[in-house]
Amino acid sequence: MDGSATFVELDRSVGPGCSEVSILDPNESSFYDFVSDEEVTERKQEEPCEDSEDSSDNPEDVDAVSEDERVVRSLRERDKLVFILSEAGKPIYCRHGSEEKLVSLFGLMQALVFCVQDDDDQIKSITAGAYRIAFLNKGPLIFVAVSRRGETPGQLALHLGYAQSLIVSVLTAAQLKKIFEQRRNYDLRKLLGGADRLMDNLLDGLEQDPAYLLGAVSCLALNPSVRDSISDAIVRHCAKLKNLVFAILLADSQLVTLVRMKKYMLHPADLHLLINLVASSESFKLSESWTPICLPRFDANGFLHAHVSYLADDCQACLLLLTVDKDQFFVLSEAKQGIVQRLRRYKCLEAINRAMKNGGYTMQDVNIPEIRHFLYKARPTAQYTAPLFSAPYDDSYEKDRLLALYHRMHQRMLLPGSQRHLKLVYVVGKYECLLCWVTAFFELYAAIEPLVEKEAVIPRVEKLLNWIKSEESRLFILTSTTF
Amino acid sequence: MAARGNTGPKPNGSAQGKICQFKLVLLGESAVGKSSLVLRFVKGQFHEYQESTIGAAFMTQTVCLDDTTVKFEIWDTAGQERYHSLAPMYYRGAQAAIVVYDISNQDTFGRAKGWVKELQRQASPTIVIALAGNKSDLASKRMVEYDEAQTYAEEHGLLFMETSAKTAMNVNDIFLAIAKKLPKSGGPGPGGDAGSSATGRRITEADNQPSSGASCCK
């Protein structure tokens, strides 16, 4: 097990008591300390010394650096890694590395999972120094995340759950099961060719896009009358089509409209997979595409067939028409032409272009100087809105830090095992204060100027809620359209 | 879809000429350059980094032969293994197929032979099959000899050309050669559906015009 050397801490930390989730946050008692900026800063400084420590610790390694070893070392420079392997220990995927060079490391991960399983238990996460390692063993596959970005186990579990869903979306759960029943040792990479770009994009998105954490999608800001005309155009050309389940229009990964068959709902996690598919496939811009896709929450065992096309050369919004009938391509292609003609006639293409060009709003538009940034999720519709990240969160480091804070808040208030009785949390920090407010109707996360008096915060937040209310009809899709 | 977005006038005023419409499918191992060939033919472009196709991509392109306008409805299939079971949906009802391999990769030639076999067994008996040895610009890495492929093609009654989507060599030519070989007597074959050919395709749609890459009216 050559590759295991650099992950030796991981070995040490496996032992009694380590097999369960219950690895506590180091500072569980004082929440903000744990999420404080110092921690992130610390992390940044740690990096160089850690590496040098490494080489001095294991001088013998330097002489005989195997290929495996070199790959593992290059991986150590990453903040976060995700691995996917089969239960037989066969490598399937590695973010930021070539999985075939990591066979021994994969063996180790497999061993960890099974050691614990032998005790009728499930390994969920390990904390080892600055690293947190999370495991998900689902179906015939094992998913592992190794991170020193300071995510909570709940967050990492969310990421791994999405990685699992993505694989199901490409192959279906039924097919996955069958493959490994027939051949336990099957090399699944053969069937996932080309899907790694979807996985890479998804894993990046999970770190950067609040949509995943909120379990919600954001909508392209449009006048409700325009949005209605768009939905209407879709209904007109699609209502008669049997077997069409969903029609979805996306612009820059935002939802323009969603029309669905009356009896079916689209789960936000399934919509995220579709958004990820479109965002990671430039080639959809060049032609009409026709592809099977499984939406795990809709039906993990079957494929839908998606007609995917951009509206026009002069309007880069992407229309997805999902049907259960694999022979409907030309019917859907024709429907799409009709939709586009109507949208052009009613000047909706221009409206979409304008909204895409605007690219959202900033806190300046909201005009509440004490509030720097926020996320607002409308819970009943699973839609959210957020301003663009402006100063001080306009550099990627600060943005990451803020997102990590939101993640912590979310974890604390909403994930299973958290203090769900909490409705409102206010945390005073050095660089900003954070507020999280959860009701039956919304979740609000806000970053507030650090020097604002506590008493002044609630009125500001109420002002923000009023602003959102006044913009609601543009920022959200308030009525659901069906065929 | 760019090829359809244009609403200009019909490009070549040969209104009296016949219009024939044919369904053409591209098959072959992943990464041999199927999408690149289509992109070169339809849009005159080449991308060094071309994404692996998801499912199948549909495009149309028109070429002119003497007094006949030939409109190709092109299915560019994904070569990835997980899509193989879908292939019949695209070659069923196709009047033409281009089976592509990469001259720098012997395995892809083997796979191409497999496709030819499958087509000759399962597709329409009148299907016109062309074999394309793509990436001919990579002469220094050649693994499949021209003569070997040529002999194989002759034995199996295939059109054969070595092509390069990168340099454009023989790309228009192979499509033109197919167009010439297709029967243009009688009515145009209905394009058919991706699956069952439930609806005949209207051929009077004037919303198509060849873009820069087209070899129209040479």
Ligand SMILES: Nc1nc2c(ncn2[C@@H]2O[C@H](COP(=O)(O)OP(=O)(O)OP(=O)(O)O)[C@@H](O)[C@H]2O)c(=O)[nH]1
């Ligand atoms: N040098 C050279 N490279 C080429 C040529 N044609 C395609 N390529 C490159 O080969 C790679 C694969 O090309 P694609 O067109 O995506 O191959 P494909 O057959 O469509 O692959 P799938 O969609 O996965 O089935 C891309 O990086 C192209 O740039 C060529 O003629 N010469």
Ligand SMILES: [Mg+2]
């Ligand atoms: Mg392709």
